[in-house]
Amino acid sequence: xxxxxxxxxxxxxxxxxxxxxxxxxxxxxxxxxxxxxxxxxxxxxxxxxxxxxxxxxxxxxxxxxxxxxxxxxxxxxxxxxxxxxxxxxxxxxxxxxxxxxxxxxxxxxxxxxxxxxxxxxxxxxxxxxxxxxxxxxxxxxxxxxxxxxxxxxxxxxxxxxxxxxxxxxxxxxxxxxxxxxxxxxxxxxxxxxxxxxxxxxxxxxxxxxxxxxxxxxxxxxxxxxxxxxxxxxxxxxxxxxxxxxxxxxxxxxxxxxxxxxxxxxxxxxxxxxxxxxxxxxxxxxxxxxxxxxxxxx
Numbered sequence: 001x002x003x004x005x006x007x008x009x010x011x012x013x014x015x016x017x018x019x020x021x022x023x024x025x026x027x028x029x030x031x032x033x034x035x036x037x038x039x040x041x042x043x044x045x046x047x048x049x050x051x052x053x054x055x056x057x058x059x060x061x062x063x064x065x066x067x068x069x070x071x072x073x074x075x076x077x078x079x080x081x082x083x084x085x086x087x088x089x090x091x092x093x094x095x096x097x098x099x100x101x102x103x104x105x106x107x108x109x110x111x112x113x114x115x116x117x118x119x120x121x122x123x124x125x126x127x128x129x130x131x132x133x134x135x136x137x138x139x140x141x142x143x144x145x146x147x148x149x150x151x152x153x154x155x156x157x158x159x160x161x162x163x164x165x166x167x168x169x170x171x172x173x174x175x176x177x178x179x180x181x182x183x184x185x186x187x188x189x190x191x192x193x194x195x196x197x198x199x200x201x202x203x204x205x206x207x208x209x210x211x212x213x214x215x216x217x218x219x220x221x222x223x224x225x226x227x228x229x230x231x232x233x234x235x236x237x238x239x240x241x242x243x244x245x246x247x248x249x250x251x252x253x254x255x256x257x258x259x260x261x262x263x264x265x266x267x268x269x270x271x272x273x274x275x276x277x278x279x280x281x282x283x284x285x286x287x288x289x290x291x292x293x294x295x296x297x
Contacts (some may be wrong), residue, residue: 004037007092011083026252032079035063038271043243044151048087053097056080059131060101065111065277074103111281114248118236125230128188132213134196136226138188139210141219142168143232143242145185147249147267150242154218156209163190170268177268250278 012030015021021029039059045051056077063073077098084096123140127133143153152170160169166186170177181189185261189209202215210218223242231240238244250263266276 002037002041003047004040004045007087008033008100010039010090011086014086020141029083032076035076035271036080036271037273038269042269042274044149048084049093051097053100056098056101058144061263062277065280066273067276067280068104077101077103103240108260111247111251111277112238112244113251113281114236114238114240114242114244116252118234118238119245119248119252121234122230122236124231128191129197131199134188134192135200135210136230138185138192139187139223139226140245141185142181143245144249145181146179147169147246147253147263148179148184149246150220153242154208154210154220158193158209159207161189175268177266179266184228197222220274247278250275251281254278255282 006148009032012026015029016026024169036059040046040048040051040055041057043058045055060073060077063076064070068076073108080098084093088096108288112281123137123144125269126137126140128137133257139153142148142156143150146168156170158164162168163186166183167178167180170179188290197209197211200211200213200215206215206217207224208217210223212222220242227240227242230237246267250267252262253263260275260279261272264272268276269275
């Protein structure tokens, strides 16, 4: 059981035992807050205390993007505010990040997705004749090939990669996913393993697929710096994060005709609504393009 689910269950126990909430009320709170749990899992947030007001604002925009009515969004935010007040009283959190997020439609921000050309420029930045460049090329290709989260990327072991059958194993034993990887990514990983990793690793017991210059497992912060450096070199003006490649992967697959349920499985979304935001993104993109370029629009 994840920490988020454990914390949610603690709040629901409080509502049932202390507030004498009815079963219907408890189910309504669970449904509302479970939406945030699924969003937090997808955003690499493992503890409710790690969320800030920006996280809640992004979550609010996500709810709107998947088609929830303003009343449903308001109810979900209200549920979060109540839960955080309980967390403050229990010493789990010091502040209520949902308190400053108002129930209105003023915050609507389009999901950040790179164009195919931007992705190509980014992936072409690493110097594949350099030890670190080989590693960086492999990391970037794997992210865009699979849409995995950065925590999943740095969590990969050498045994998780099957180059012969062109797939990676991702996730825990009770919730693992096998994700195909395209030939360019297979070649990049193979090149890294043959020419780079063996020179970077100093301890033969290290099984992390991607390691830093000291031979230890790559960190999220380390990869973040690498990505920012290449984005700058590629002259990409968008403020991208590792999650941007995940968004781009899903949006590009859907745009080119992939089935949304297949994308849901690959991304590891437990709820189809998390995947549907990419369909909404493409719908908004098409409408904006129509209004901008149609001569009579």
